[in-house]
Amino acid sequence: MVRVTQVLEAHVLSEGDWIAASEICQLCRLDLDAVLELAQLGVMSSRERVPGEWQVPATALPRLRVVGRLMRDLGVNVSGAALAVELLEAQLEVRLRRLERLVADY
Numbered sequence: 662m663v664r665v666t667q668v669l670e671a672h673v674l675s676e677g678d679w680i681a682a683s684e685i686c687q688l689c690r691l692d693l694d695a696v697l698e699l700a701q702l703g704v705m706s707s708r709e710r711v712p713g714e715w716q717v718p719a720t721a722l723p724r725l726r727v728v729g730r731l732m733r734d735l736g737v738n739v740s741g742a743a744l745a746v747e748l749l750e751a752q753l754e755v756r757l758r759r760l761e762r763l764v765a766d767y
Contacts, residue, residue, distance in 0.1 A: 676718075680722065685722070691729045699725070702740065704743045724750075728742040731746070
């Protein structure tokens with residue numbers, strides 16, 4: 662019997678880390694055009710270190726995963742998904758401020 666062992670490697674991502682747009686496309690199941698359009702809409706920043714090789718900040722990954730799900734599962738277009746993510750985050754900020762006030766008053 663042959664036993665195959667798979668080794669997984671992990672890296673903690675931080676503010677200064679960037680991920681290749683092609684990897685973002687695989688992780689979030691988005692196409693490159695959508696990722697670049699999201700950058701143009703201001704959903705996240707991007708940079709082109711080498712011509713044709715776009716990168717996205719690692720901190721944008723959770724946001725882009727939500728965008729990917731909105732587009733895939735609900736059929737929302739890029740602009741709609743960008744708006745929805747902004748509205749969701751605004752609501753979370755409002756809730757966070759309320760909780761902070763409650764904790765401060767306690």
